[in-house]
Amino acid sequence: MSVALEQHAEALSARFGDTVERVPSRCSELTFEVSSGALREVCAALRDEPEWRYEQLVDVAGVDYLDYGRDEWNTEDATSTGFSRGRSASVRPESYAHYGTESRVGPREGRRFAAVYHLLSVSGNRRLRLRAWCEPGEPPMLDSVVDVWSSANWFEREAFDLYGIVFRGHPDLRRLLTDYGFVGHPFRKDFPLIGNVEVRYDPAKGRVVYEPVSIEPRVLVPRVIREDNRYAPELKDPKRHG
Amino acid sequence: MAEIRSYTMNFGPQHPAAHGVLRLVLEMDGEVVQKADPHVGLLHRATEKLAESKPYNQSIGYMDRLDYVSMMCNEHAYVRAIEKLVGIEAPLRAQYIRTMFDEITRILNHLMWLGAHGLDIGAMTMFLYCFREREDLMDCYEAVSGTRMHATYYRPGGVYRDLPDTMPKYAPSRFRGRKEIDRLNDARSGSLLDFIEDFTKRFPAAVDEYETLLTDNRIWKQRTVNIGVVTPERALNLGFTGPVLRGSGVEWDLRKKQPYAAYDRVDFDIPVGVNGDCYDRYLVRVEELRQSNRIVKQCVDWLRANPGPVMVDDRKLVAPRREEMKGDMESLIHHFKHFTEGYCVPAGEAYAAVEAPKGEFGIYLLSDGANKPYRVKCRPPGFPHLAALEEMTCGHMLADVVAVIGTLDIVFGEIDR
Numbered sequence: 001m002s003v004a005l006e007q008h009a010e011a012l013s014a015r016f017g018d019t020v021e022r023v024p025s026r027c028s029e030l031t032f033e034v035s036s037g038a039l040r041e042v043c044a045a046l047r048d049e050p051e052w053r054y055e056q057l058v059d060v061a062g063v064d065y066l067d068y069g070r071d072e073w074n075t076e077d078a079t080s081t082g083f084s085r086g087r088s089a090s091v092r093p094e095s096y097a098h099y100g101t102e103s104r105v106g107p108r109e110g111r112r113f114a115a116v117y118h119l120l121s122v123s124g125n126r127r128l129r130l131r132a133w134c135e136p137g138e139p140p141m142l143d144s145v146v147d148v149w150s151s152a153n154w155f156e157r158e159a160f161d162l163y164g165i166v167f168r169g170h171p172d173l174r175r176l177l178t179d180y181g182f183v184g185h186p187f188r189k190d191f192p193l194i195g196n197v198e199v200r201y202d203p204a205k206g207r208v209v210y211e212p213v214s215i216e217p218r219v220l221v222p223r224v225i226r227e228d229n230r231y232a233p234e235l236k237d238p239k240r241h242g
Numbered sequence: 243m244a245e246i247r248s249y250t251m252n253f254g255p256q257h258p259a260a261h262g263v264l265r266l267v268l269e270m271d272g273e274v275v276q277k278a279d280p281h282v283g284l285l286h287r288a289t290e291k292l293a294e295s296k297p298y299n300q301s302i303g304y305m306d307r308l309d310y311v312s313m314m315c316n317e318h319a320y321v322r323a324i325e326k327l328v329g330i331e332a333p334l335r336a337q338y339i340r341t342m343f344d345e346i347t348r349i350l351n352h353l354m355w356l357g358a359h360g361l362d363i364g365a366m367t368m369f370l371y372c373f374r375e376r377e378d379l380m381d382c383y384e385a386v387s388g389t390r391m392h393a394t395y396y397r398p399g400g401v402y403r404d405l406p407d408t409m410p411k412y413a414p415s416r417f418r419g420r421k422e423i424d425r426l427n428d429a430r431s432g433s434l435l436d437f438i439e440d441f442t443k444r445f446p447a448a449v450d451e452y453e454t455l456l457t458d459n460r461i462w463k464q465r466t467v468n469i470g471v472v473t474p475e476r477a478l479n480l481g482f483t484g485p486v487l488r489g490s491g492v493e494w495d496l497r498k499k500q501p502y503a504a505y506d507r508v509d510f511d512i513p514v515g516v517n518g519d520c521y522d523r524y525l526v527r528v529e530e531l532r533q534s535n536r537i538v539k540q541c542v543d544w545l546r547a548n549p550g551p552v553m554v555d556d557r558k559l560v561a562p563r564r565e566e567m568k569g570d571m572e573s574l575i576h577h578f579k580h581f582t583e584g585y586c587v588p589a590g591e592a593y594a595a596v597e598a599p600k601g602e603f604g605i606y607l608l609s610d611g612a613n614k615p616y617r618v619k620c621r622p623p624g625f626p627h628l629a630a631l632e633e634m635t636c637g638h639m640l641a642d643v644v645a646v647i648g649t650l651d652i653v654f655g656e657i658d659r
Contacts, residue, residue, distance in 0.1 A: 025590065025591070026326075026327060026329070026588065026590035026591075026592065027326040027327060027329070027590070027592050029591075029592065029593060031591070055478040055479070056478050056479075056481055057481060058481065058483075058595075058602065058604065058621060059593075059604060059606060059619065059621040061606050061617070061619035063608060063617050064617075067616075068610050068616060069589075069610045069611070070610075071612055116591075116606065116619075118593055118604070118606065118621070122478060122492065122494050125499050125500065127593070129591075129593065149479055149481065150476075150479050150480045150481070150630070150633075151479065151480050151481025151626045151629065153629055154625060154626065154628075154629035155625075155626075175283075176282065176283060177282065177283035177286045177658060177659070178283060178286065179283070186288060186291065187288070187290065187291055193291060193292070193295055219295070221296065221297050221582060221583060221584065221613070221614070223612045223613065223614050224583055224586065224612060224613050225586065225610065225611045225612045225613075226586045226611070226613075
């Protein structure tokens, strides 16, 4: 990470104190986690104060962390002779915690939904990523930043539609991408990939009808998590190799 | 005097000027737009969710189908996001090939835009002219990837294969005489690079042709000047990028400001508008056609002089060549693993953006270390543009809505995803 970016990060940490927390990044990108209560203030300051000047909100992405670090290669069910290449518990203990009964309460302390904001400073030629965890409970809630950046309008509507995140203070929080009368939030990890309903034209009724899906869900390639050390930064460190 | 009430009217989703499946609910006062509420999502295919259920490489083809008139640029963003997380760089020759095809894609996209936008507001000939040149560029796509549109040509670590030495040729048919076939095949007698070079020589004259039809055309100006004006401050706040932002006078182009691929090694200029109306955006895009042509030319020269690998040499990420696979056990295993399980990308998050023809196309990739992405978020440039449609059209006439939709260069493949 460049020196200028590092200084920028330190200045940000100093300015916003404990409302933001720096997250380490693999690829020299700046990421901060913002406490959900302070989100609007921090965003307004990031746009207006002359040392940051993040004029643009490039993207808002909802994320559902329900299955994070969880793979579909269930080695516990395999026979003693099969699937020896599957991952074992020692590989990645913190993600393995998702597996059994204690699943879904892992390193994220039960927090499930987050919104990820990508900011761009045109005058400073910088990017910044903010992640705000939604307040737990159903529906997950966050403050809207539409009055800071108008571009947040549709991005927040999209996150509401696909993840069910309710943005407090949004002027027009309607569904955006899904069908009229759609039920559920399709990008949540517990929403099946094949969906819940299918449509067809019913010649007898003379209209389009909705029915429960008839296809079977299937996984062609299971999710596998292998600790991939080849690209780990500590191995790339020349001092390590002597 | 009769009482006139505002009434609501549906524009689309089946409307030739809606550029796909836009349903626009307009509240009209006479012929003046009071409110515009775009209903999108009719082309929603949940690409991002599908990508979560597939190994990384299998989703490259989905990226083509997002913005289906600037295919390779979408792939570029996706592939760069993976490369960023894995921590590899494509070889320089691959970077040049990507640069060249990104610019070919930009010309493809702008030609499609110019033709369709012209057709929307009354310049029928433009459509025919633009498709003439587009056809040649489609042939470049076909020569390099085998398909005319959905190429799936870029891969993490480079591009799928090197540029071919021959171009496919036209065969005689009862619709085309021998003379015409010979004329068409003349440019196709050499390698792909010869064909592209020939195109770059022909293309500036073609752009002049478009400009004689439009730039000083009285009707064209009446339809576009002072229509859909956006100030630079609003353009930034509304999340505009690409030619729409530059048309408002903000000098911002990722190719210059945050260079990727080989853009820091080629010479080009960024056109910027003054008034931020439809006409300025038109001028910006036409100038971009010329600049893209310049970049393509430079890439052709460099690629001729510098042969080399087009893919990183890493069997954990890239499948071995077929000949190797047939003879070598280890390559066979790599091949099998590559096409079944795929590769695992280390846990982390990355955002990679490219200057797609329509603006900033970004991919936010979140990985938990698996062989499938945990979350892929596409940041389509057209999405915030369409979101601002209401602000841009309020107070304009109904006919101007068509001009504004056209000038935003909307494609529903990327907006609905």
